[in-house]
Amino acid sequence: MAADLILASGSEIRRRMLESAGLTLEIESPRVDEESIRAAVALEGASPRETADTLAEVKAAKVAGRRPEARVLGCDQVLDIDREGLAKPSTRDEAAAQLRRLRGKTHRLLSAAVLFEGAEPVWRHVGVARLTMRPVSDAFIEAYLDRNWPGVATSVGAYKIEEEGARLFAHVQGDLFTIQGLPLFALLNFLTDRGTIPG
Numbered sequence: 001m002a003a004d005l006i007l008a009s010g011s012e013i014r015r016r017m018l019e020s021a022g023l024t025l026e027i028e029s030p031r032v033d034e035e036s037i038r039a040a041v042a043l044e045g046a047s048p049r050e051t052a053d054t055l056a057e058v059k060a061a062k063v064a065g066r067r068p069e070a071r072v073l074g075c076d077q078v079l080d081i082d083r084e085g086l087a088k089p090s091t092r093d094e095a096a097a098q099l100r101r102l103r104g105k106t107h108r109l110l111s112a113a114v115l116f117e118g119a120e121p122v123w124r125h126v127g128v129a130r131l132t133m134r135p136v137s138d139a140f141i142e143a144y145l146d147r148n149w150p151g152v153a154t155s156v157g158a159y160k161i162e163e164e165g166a167r168l169f170a171h172v173q174g175d176l177f178t179i180q181g182l183p184l185f186a187l188l189n190f191l192t193d194r195g196t197i198p199g
Contacts, residue, residue, distance in 0.1 A: 004197060005115075008063040008074040014182050021188060023197065026070075030062035038087065048085035049126055052078040052112035057124070060116045068119035071196070077181045079156040080108040088156050092149045095158035096141055099168070102157060104135035106171075109156070111178045113187055123190050127183030129174025131161075136168060144168070 003024045007015060010029035018025055037058055041051050053076075060074025079086040081102060089095035108130050115123040136144075144164065145152075152158045152165065159165030161172070161179050177184035192199030 002070070004071065004191070006063055006067055006070045006072045008059045008072050011075070011181060013180050014075055017177055017180065017182050017184055021184060023191075028063045028067070028072075030059045030074075032058050032062055034087070038085070048078045048080035048083065048108075049110050049112075051085050052076050052110045053114065053124060053126055056112040057114040057121060060114045060121070061119075064116035064119045072116040073187070074114045074116070075112065075182055077109060077111045077156055080110055081105065086156055089153060089158050092145055095145055095149060095152060098158050099133075099136070099141045099144070100138070102133045103141075103168075104133065106130055106132040107157070109174070109179055111181050111183050113183055115187070115190070123187075125183050125186040125190075127174070127178035127186060129172065129178045131169055131174075131179070132171040133168050134170045 003026045005018065005023060006026045006028055007018065008028055008030050010027070015025060015027060034055060037055055038051060041054050046054065055076035056074040058074070059076065060072045064070070064072040086098060089098055108128055111127040113125055114121055148164055152160055159168055161169070161176065172179070175185065191197045
């Protein structure tokens with residue numbers, strides 16, 4: 001039996017979310033140069049939301065080109081702080097700098113998903129969550145990274161809300177799935193309305 005979706009991502013958390021919701025998956029991680037794509041869309045003046053959507057589409061398109069018979073889901077997440085998009089930190093120092101920038105402020109997590117069928121995009125959605133970080137001290141940030149680096153290197157903003165990262169926040173508005181990188185409710189509603197999955 002064919003899988004419900006091909007997930008064009010190596011994200012373990014996205015795989016777990018989709019499988020926990022009862023979907024059957026194949027995983028095909030596309031090879032895309034995210035930094036080059038970010039740089040190109042930045043030159044065009046793209047917003048963080050447009051950047052997330054573009055990256056999700058490029059990932060889905062890459063896999064859908066090889067598997068046109070399948071439904072392919074591409075995803076990406078961008079952190080928007082003061083209308084600037086942040087990516088995953090590549091070093092511990094970069095993670096500390098991101099956390100210092102976020103403390104005491106509200107930022108948005110933009111979780112984009114694009115679904116291809118027949119090698120063409122048929123659905124797209126960008127989920128939004130707003131998170132307000134406590135004004136944590138430099139000492140707290142360093143101790144937090146002592147305990148959590150490099151595990152948080154896979155997350156924009158250098159935190160995982162489902163782990164100790166929850167201690168960083170004073171207020172969160174949005175669902176946990178969007179915060180973790182996938183607008184799951186919107187996707188499930190679309191697949192149900194289309195008759196792709198029973199509902």
